[in-house]
Amino acid sequence: MTTSTTSTAPSRWERLRDSFLWYSFKRDRTAQLCLAVFICLVIAAFSAPLLAPTDPYDLAQIDILASELPPFWIDGADEMYTLGTDAQGRDLLSIILYGTRVSLLIGFGAVALQALLGVTFGLMAGYLGGRVDAFLMRLADIQLSFSTLMVAIVVGAVVKATMGSAFYSQYAVLMLILIIGLAEWPQYARTVRASVLAEKNKEYVDAARVMGLRSRRIMFRHVLPNTLSPIFVISTVQIANAIISEAALSFLGLGMPETHPSLGSLIKAGFDYIQSGSWWITLIPGAVLVVLVLSINLLGDWLRDVMNPRLYKG
Amino acid sequence: MALLEVSHLDVRFALRQGEVRALRDVNFTLERGERLGIVGESGAGKSVAAFSLLNLIAKPGFIAGGSIKFEGKELNSMSERGLRKVRGNRISMIFQDPMMTLNPVLSIGEQMVECLKAHRRISTKEARAIALDKLRQVQIPSPEKRLDQYPHELSGGMRQRIIIAIALLLDPDIIIADEPTTALDVTIQAEIMALLLELCEQHNVGLILITHDLGVVSQVTQRMLVMYAGRVIEQGPSREIINDPQHPYTQGLINALPQMATPGEKLNQIRGSMPSLSNLPSGCAFHPRCDFINRADGQPRPACTQQVPDFVESGNCRVACHMVAEMLEDRRLKEETL
Numbered sequence: 001m002t003t004s005t006t007s008t009a010p011s012r013w014e015r016l017r018d019s020f021l022w023y024s025f026k027r028d029r030t031a032q033l034c035l036a037v038f039i040c041l042v043i044a045a046f047s048a049p050l051l052a053p054t055d056p057y058d059l060a061q062i063d064i065l066a067s068e069l070p071p072f073w074i075d076g077a078d079e080m081y082t083l084g085t086d087a088q089g090r091d092l093l094s095i096i097l098y099g100t101r102v103s104l105l106i107g108f109g110a111v112a113l114q115a116l117l118g119v120t121f122g123l124m125a126g127y128l129g130g131r132v133d134a135f136l137m138r139l140a141d142i143q144l145s146f147s148t149l150m151v152a153i154v155v156g157a158v159v160k161a162t163m164g165s166a167f168y169s170q171y172a173v174l175m176l177i178l179i180i181g182l183a184e185w186p187q188y189a190r191t192v193r194a195s196v197l198a199e200k201n202k203e204y205v206d207a208a209r210v211m212g213l214r215s216r217r218i219m220f221r222h223v224l225p226n227t228l229s230p231i232f233v234i235s236t237v238q239i240a241n242a243i244i245s246e247a248a249l250s251f252l253g254l255g256m257p258e259t260h261p262s263l264g265s266l267i268k269a270g271f272d273y274i275q276s277g278s279w280w281i282t283l284i285p286g287a288v289l290v291v292l293v294l295s296i297n298l299l300g301d302w303l304r305d306v307m308n309p310r311l312y313k314g
Numbered sequence: 315m316a317l318l319e320v321s322h323l324d325v326r327f328a329l330r331q332g333e334v335r336a337l338r339d340v341n342f343t344l345e346r347g348e349r350l351g352i353v354g355e356s357g358a359g360k361s362v363a364a365f366s367l368l369n370l371i372a373k374p375g376f377i378a379g380g381s382i383k384f385e386g387k388e389l390n391s392m393s394e395r396g397l398r399k400v401r402g403n404r405i406s407m408i409f410q411d412p413m414m415t416l417n418p419v420l421s422i423g424e425q426m427v428e429c430l431k432a433h434r435r436i437s438t439k440e441a442r443a444i445a446l447d448k449l450r451q452v453q454i455p456s457p458e459k460r461l462d463q464y465p466h467e468l469s470g471g472m473r474q475r476i477i478i479a480i481a482l483l484l485d486p487d488i489i490i491a492d493e494p495t496t497a498l499d500v501t502i503q504a505e506i507m508a509l510l511l512e513l514c515e516q517h518n519v520g521l522i523l524i525t526h527d528l529g530v531v532s533q534v535t536q537r538m539l540v541m542y543a544g545r546v547i548e549q550g551p552s553r554e555i556i557n558d559p560q561h562p563y564t565q566g567l568i569n570a571l572p573q574m575a576t577p578g579e580k581l582n583q584i585r586g587s588m589p590s591l592s593n594l595p596s597g598c599a600f601h602p603r604c605d606f607i608n609r610a611d612g613q614p615r616p617a618c619t620q621q622v623p624d625f626v627e628s629g630n631c632r633v634a635c636h637m638v639a640e641m642l643e644d645r646r647l648k649e650e651t652l
């Protein structure tokens with residue numbers, strides 16, 4: 001009787017602990033700091049209902065008389081509102097927490113959609129080649145020739161005009177994920193295609209074909225895992241980009257409605273009051289956005305250096 | 315009926331400068347449990363022949379004609395689905411470089427289980443048991459541990475053993491080994507070759523061994539083909555060809571073996587190099603390098619430069635050479651006059 005014992009195999013955690021990734025992380029202060037900041041922001045954002053002193057979505061808790069109160073270190077601040085209030089009298093700390101949650105949700109959602117489309121199309125284009133490749137890559141070129149903002153403005157305007165802005169506000173998160181996801185998939189497709197082209201001529205792909213495996217299986221199980229490192233690296237950049245795109249769209253009034261604001265719509269809402277001295281309504285969410293995007297970008301830089309030593313910009 | 319019957323196989327590559335014929339008129343058969351060697355210099359078409367047997371020639375190459383019959387079924391016209399059932403399952407292949415053949419991101423066990431599951435309806439547990447059994451057969455130290463290791467954790471010799479285990483996984487009828495020991499350390503080469511031979515004999519598996527090592531061919535195979543510029547120029551029982559090569563090219567190859575040189579002297583070599591397939595010399599492709607081309611009068615034999623030689627039977631061998639044909643004809647005439 002043959003029974004296989006796996007007791008000698010190291011666990012996933014042991015593998016990670018022995019890996020170069022962990023080694024490099026332990027020595028890189030910037031990466032540690034960025035990851036800490038990023039994780040804090042993510043936890044704070046997603047536990048917003050628990051952490052936030054007030055519920056900014058609940059209209060009954062809003063007191064219009066308490067509008068434009070400054071943060072605690074300025075005279076005239078109310079103890080109840082640590083970071084002050086916005087023009088509608090909502091607690092700024094609460095609304096920033098909720099807004100960060102919306103921004104992150106859109107960022108991750110849009111990148112997941114981009115990755116799904118881009119990786120599938122890139123893999124097919126690179127592996128199958130020929131007409132499939134030509135068609136998908138021209139499609140990507142066409143997609144890239146519109147800027148994200150243009151696509152978003154057109155789609156947003158059309159949806160608003162046909163379905164009404166109430167409908168748009170209701171599904172704004174989904175709409176933004178869809179728009180940003182559709183607009184940026186070629187980034188993934190191109191990166192994946194390039195690495196697939198390099199991978200597919202390697203002998204292990206021939207060996208897999210000789211084994212009699214299906215093309216689909218070779219593509220997803222053999223080639224895809226070998227192209228993961230560039231995918232990870234561009235994912236970080238793309239998440240940061242998606243958050244910024246969302247903020248930009250919201251700033252232009254095409255993103256999240258003011259009742260359920262994201263960081264971008266908060267900045268926009270506060271922008272009108274910056275002249276009247278209430279700078280905090282726009283600057284504090286702005287600072288949160290900058291810190292969030294910066295930490296993601298720096299993490300991405302670190303990841304790129306670790307995963308592709310050849311790219312190291314020494 | 316032979317297990318594998320290749321007749322008039324013609325493989326071409328459609329390149330920018332026109333079609334290049336990588337294989338022309340290749341004929342051979344392989345019986346169950348028989349071992350066949352294919353020898354030749356780099357670029358002679360050995361690997362193309364191996365890939366075309368499984369109908370896996372990559373674009374721009376294509377099979378332009380001829381037939382490959384496996385158990386009487388034509389592989390050339392078989393559907394992709396039918397071919398998948400043959401590949402890996404009935405005919406498997408071992409590649410040259412064990413560093414490249416295993417997927418770096420999948421563990422050995424995952425790769426073996428995947429191969430088994432592609433062809434048989436079995437559970438992962440059963441597949442792992444079979445994989446472990448095959449790893450034992452290739453005499454790898456601590457086989458249980460290997461299943462969960464990744465290719466980079468193993469040495470070249472061990473990886474080639476694993477590749478042999480994968481080739482044997484589904485008890486195939488034929489293994490095609492494309493220079494299986496070239497990338498290995500010399501001390502390990504002999505070990506791996508002996509293992510492969512032993513396993514083939516044990517399981518009665520047919521072997522097509524592609525190599526440029528004539529020594530290995532004579533030890534391992536029963537019959538052999540010598541290829542030059544996409545054509546088979548001599549074929550027959552390995553021992554006869556090694557002991558009494560007829561074609562000047564085969565003679566040159568054997569002369570070039572290090573053990574044929576006198577100590578202290580330079581090694582023998584065939585002058586010149588293999589012509590490019592897109593620009594073959596007229597007549598016999600070997601004639602610019604042939605030492606026997608000049609007759610007594612110093613002029614090349616007209617047939618050699620003008621006409622592609624046909625096969626002539628010489629003993630148990632078939633040789634494509636004008637000179638051999640002429641000699642045989644002379645001998646026959648002499649015998650007739652006697």
